[in-house]
Amino acid sequence: MVEDLVKSMVDMNEQEALRITMEMLEGGKDPLKVLELCKDAMAAVGEKFEKREYFLSELVFAAEVLKKIMELTLPKLEKEEVRRVGTIVLGTVQGDVHDIGKNIFKVLAEASGFELIDLGIDVPCERFVEAVRTRNPDIVGMSGLVTASVGSMKKTIDALKDAGLRHGVKVIIGGGRADESVKQYSGADAWADDAAKGVRLCKELIGIKE
Amino acid sequence: MTIKTASELSKERLERIERVIELKEPDRVPLAGVMGDMVPAYSGITQHEYCYDYEKSREATVKFLQDFPCDMSFAGITGVGELPLSIAFSDYPDISPSISFVSGPLHDVLGDKYARFPGRELAEDSSPQFIGGEWMQPGEYEDLIEDPVRFVAETVLPRVCRNLEKPGSRQTMATMARLGMELSKLAAFGQALAADLAELGYPPAVMAFAYSPLDFIGDFLRDVTNVLLDLRRYPDKVKQACEALVEPILKVALALKPAGAKLAFIPLHLNEYLSPDLYNEFYWPHLKRIIAELGNEGMKSFVFFEGYHDAHLETILELPAGWGIAYFEKTDVRKAKKILKGHTCVMGGIPMGLLISGTPEKIDEYVKNLLEEVKPGGGFILASGTAIAPRETSVENIRALIDAVEKYGRY
Numbered sequence: 308m309v310e311d312l313v314k315s316m317v318d319m320n321e322q323e324a325l326r327i328t329m330e331m332l333e334g335g336k337d338p339l340k341v342l343e344l345c346k347d348a349m350a351a352v353g354e355k356f357e358k359r360e361y362f363l364s365e366l367v368f369a370a371e372v373l374k375k376i377m378e379l380t381l382p383k384l385e386k387e388e389v390r391r392v393g394t395i396v397l398g399t400v401q402g403d404v405h406d407i408g409k410n411i412f413k414v415l416a417e418a419s420g421f422e423l424i425d426l427g428i429d430v431p432c433e434r435f436v437e438a439v440r441t442r443n444p445d446i447v448g449m450s451g452l453v454t455a456s457v458g459s460m461k462k463t464i465d466a467l468k469d470a471g472l473r474h475g476v477k478v479i480i481g482g483g484r485a486d487e488s489v490k491q492y493s494g495a496d497a498w499a500d501d502a503a504k505g506v507r508l509c510k511e512l513i514g515i516k517e
Numbered sequence: 518m519t520i521k522t523a524s525e526l527s528k529e530r531l532e533r534i535e536r537v538i539e540l541k542e543p544d545r546v547p548l549a550g551v552m553g554d555m556v557p558a559y560s561g562i563t564q565h566e567y568c569y570d571y572e573k574s575r576e577a578t579v580k581f582l583q584d585f586p587c588d589m590s591f592a593g594i595t596g597v598g599e600l601p602l603s604i605a606f607s608d609y610p611d612i613s614p615s616i617s618f619v620s621g622p623l624h625d626v627l628g629d630k631y632a633r634f635p636g637r638e639l640a641e642d643s644s645p646q647f648i649g650g651e652w653m654q655p656g657e658y659e660d661l662i663e664d665p666v667r668f669v670a671e672t673v674l675p676r677v678c679r680n681l682e683k684p685g686s687r688q689t690m691a692t693m694a695r696l697g698m699e700l701s702k703l704a705a706f707g708q709a710l711a712a713d714l715a716e717l718g719y720p721p722a723v724m725a726f727a728y729s730p731l732d733f734i735g736d737f738l739r740d741v742t743n744v745l746l747d748l749r750r751y752p753d754k755v756k757q758a759c760e761a762l763v764e765p766i767l768k769v770a771l772a773l774k775p776a777g778a779k780l781a782f783i784p785l786h787l788n789e790y791l792s793p794d795l796y797n798e799f800y801w802p803h804l805k806r807i808i809a810e811l812g813n814e815g816m817k818s819f820v821f822f823e824g825y826h827d828a829h830l831e832t833i834l835e836l837p838a839g840w841g842i843a844y845f846e847k848t849d850v851r852k853a854k855k856i857l858k859g860h861t862c863v864m865g866g867i868p869m870g871l872l873i874s875g876t877p878e879k880i881d882e883y884v885k886n887l888l889e890e891v892k893p894g895g896g897f898i899l900a901s902g903t904a905i906a907p908r909e910t911s912v913e914n915i916r917a918l919i920d921a922v923e924k925y926g927r928y
Contacts, residue, residue: 319749359828363790367745402643404633407741429639454907455554455644457873461909483824484869484903492874500847 312341316348317355319365321372328376338383345373349418353503363411366502370414377417391422393445393513396438398426399482400459405452408482412448412502419506421446432459432466439472445513448505449495450482457484460493468494477512481505526718530588534720534898538817538862540839542895546888546926549864549898550587551872551915553905554644559584559912565636568595568621568645571706579713585915590719591904593710596620597632597647598784600728601677601737603769604762605670610772615700617726617769621645623703626695628679631737644905652676653738655747658754661738665761673738725781725816727770729804730759732786741787748795759803767810780819780841781811789824796829805832808840817841822848830856846902854891864898866891867918872901873910877917884921892926899926 312331315323331341352369355361395416399409406428413423424442426434439447447467449460460480467473479497480490490498497512499505521529529544536543557567560577567574578593596618606613619627624634630650635643652673653661661668675681680692711721728736734755735744747755770781783804791800808818818841826848833843838860845853845865854863866887871880884899891897899922906915 321749362792362795362828364745364748364792364795367742367790368749371742371746402640404639404646404648410742429643453644453646454869454873454903454905457870458907458909486868486870488868488870488874492870 312344313348313351316345316369316372317351319368319372321368321375324372325375325379328379332379332383338380339389341376341380342384342389345376346418346420349373349415353415353506356501356503357507363501366411366415370411373414373418390420392420392515393509394422394424394442395446395448395509396424396426396435396442396444397448397450398430398435399428399450399452400456400463401429401431402459403451403453403456404428405482406450408452408502409448409450412450412481412505415502415506416448416509419510421506421509432463435463436466436470436472439467439476440470444476446509447476447478448509449478449480451480451485452483454484456482457489457492460489460495464494477509479505479508479512521718523716523718527715527720530718531720533588537896537898538839538842540859540862540894540896542928544928546892546922546928547588547898548919548922548926549900549904550582550585550590550592551901551904551906551910552590552592554642554908555906555910555915556581556592558908563635563641564643564645565621565634565641568635571620571702575706575710575713578710579717582714582719583717585919586717587919589722589898593707593714595645596623597634597645598726599629599631599647599737600726600733600766600769601669601673602627603726604666604733604765605674607666607765607768607772610768610775612700613769614725614773614776615704616696620699620703622699623696626692626699627681628692629677630679631677642908647736649736649740650677651740651743655739655743655751655754658747658751658758661734662754662757662761665758666765669737677737721777723773723776723778724819725770725773725778725811727781727783727807727811727818728766729783729785729787729800729807730762730766731755731800731803732784733762733766734758735787741790744787745790748799752799755799759799763803763806767807770807770811770816771814774814774816779816781816782819782821783807784821785823785826788822788826788829791829793828797832801829801832805835808836812837812840820844822846827852833857833861836861842898844898844900850897851887851890854897858894858896862896862898863891864900865902866899867901869901869903869906872914872918873907875914877913880914880917881921881924884918885925888922888925892928895928 312327478495480495481499485498485500497508533543533547562573599619602616603613621634633639633646681689735741821844823846842862842864850866
């Protein structure tokens with residue numbers, strides 16, 4: 308049964324994955340075990356994505372199934388039971404209102420054990436600075452689709468520098484506009500234009516080995 | 518060097534583009550210009566003014582295209598594509614093609630929730646943006662399949678547009694009258710701009726607008742994430758809905774045929790999202806049919822392949838050779854050119870990141886190396902992968918790009 312949950316998730320079998328989850332939870336299985344299996348399944352989906360066996364269509368579907376499983380599982384957990392590997396402050400930068408990429412990344416990063424603080428869309432520099440100051444994250448993730456987001460990414464990183472907070476966090480940029488040249492221009496530490504790579508790089512940034 | 522007259526220049530540019538579409542070598546590689554935030558910034562006006570003040574917008578566009586010459590340009594169309602409006606009017610070819618693009622004033626008239634505009638939902642200097650949304654429930658696929666035009670006009674638009682909320686109401690009547698008034702202002706702006714651009718030596722660019730049916734569902738009806746889930750949850754319904762949308766989409770595009778439109782622009786969205794299996798089952802058959810039918814009517818297609826199209830590149834070969842232009846955003850054009858050589862005119866090649874953060878020297882070198890590989894044999898248009906240049910884009914870099922094409926693009 309345990310392997311079946313991973314398999315059904317990786318195979319995009321929504322009904323089967325939900326059925327097994329319910330059976331496990333109702334049969335008294337540790338909800339932490341369910342989360343662990345989800346983590347394995349999402350890691351496998353992410354791996355297939357990076358190998359170009361899977362595409363966004365599969366990543367988005369797996370994320371949706373995971374969301375449903377979480378809705379069933381999380382109420383059965385004590386909050387402190389969930390072990391976090393790190394904290395990410397996340398947002399779509401100022402002047403940009405797109406969030407599909409950001410939301411996929413969020414689900415995958417949570418499945419990998421990160422705590423996500425999502426500031427939403429069109430986030431001004433000051434809100435990023437404030438969130439870094441008060442929440443002390445390991446990583447700041449900035450997302451952007453419109454080309455104007457490139458300027459906002461740079462401004463946000465400059466604002467973190469001005470506030471004396473830049474050296475305490477790693478910064479990753481993501482979304483349609485991210486590439487090596489934009490990374491250098493903005494002063495970020497890493498870039499990814501897909502969510503699976505983004506999560507892998509986040510782990511690397513804070514020194515987690517697989 | 519002799520100074521060319523505007524009409525000579527226009528003829529030269531038109532020939533350049535026509536020859537590459539025919540997969541021949543022109544006199545020089547054509548360059549497609551950038552547009553977007555950089556245009557108002559260059560004239561010192563805000564994005565709000567650029568989207569809402571037709572006079573200022575026209576001046577800014579003319580100034581930009583005068584100072585940064587190119588062979589084809591999108592500049593001047595400021596706004597957001599909203600095809601459902603055209604679909605709703607698809608039985609009326611005198612109206613349908615004029616409302617595919619929503620300008621700032623049209624956005625105010627309609628009160629649509631598809632888009633966000635500067636000085637309205639966004640800061641004065643933000644770019645106008647399309648965000649879509651979920652305006653149809655899965656249970657409504659039947660209605661869409663049965664009569665897509667009626668469903669879009671009578672069910673979807675009242676949900677999307679605050680000022681069309683109650684069909685038949687006085688508010689909706691007033692909105693329609695205002696829409697008509699605003700459209701004639703927009704048409705006058707278009708004509709005046711076209712006259713200005715003709716004086717600068719730009720050929721007339723009447724372009725139709727078409728869409729892939731699955732993108733229509735994702736962008737305008739169900740939202741992108743939902744449509745990806747629907748593909749697995751209600752595959753038959755999605756497929757039937759795509760079928761049903763082909764005809765009205767074609768009708769809107771072909772309404773511009775009498776006005777002399779020879780190209781139909783088709784921006785793709787979900788192509789990058791889909792695995793080859795899903796692409797070949799739900800996306801490509803309908804898009805292919807649209808491109809083929811437009812071709813039968815003498816209209817070539819100008820397809821923007823958003824993101825990475827690598828996984829589906831070979832499918833383009835299923836189209837008849839010389840079908841139109843394949844404009845790639847992130848797909849490596851070197852690879853695309855190799856696969857599509859002698860079959861498809863390839864466009865793209867410059868990453869926007871390079872134009873923003875590069876130096877004139879880097880751009881010169883980049884263009885030199887790229888053209889060495891993709892220039893031979895013709896059939897190539899040099900362009901930035903995304904035409905929207907942010908306001909930080911340096912003027913020197915755009916000049917360097919123009920100079921580099923002149924230097925390395927000659928045949």
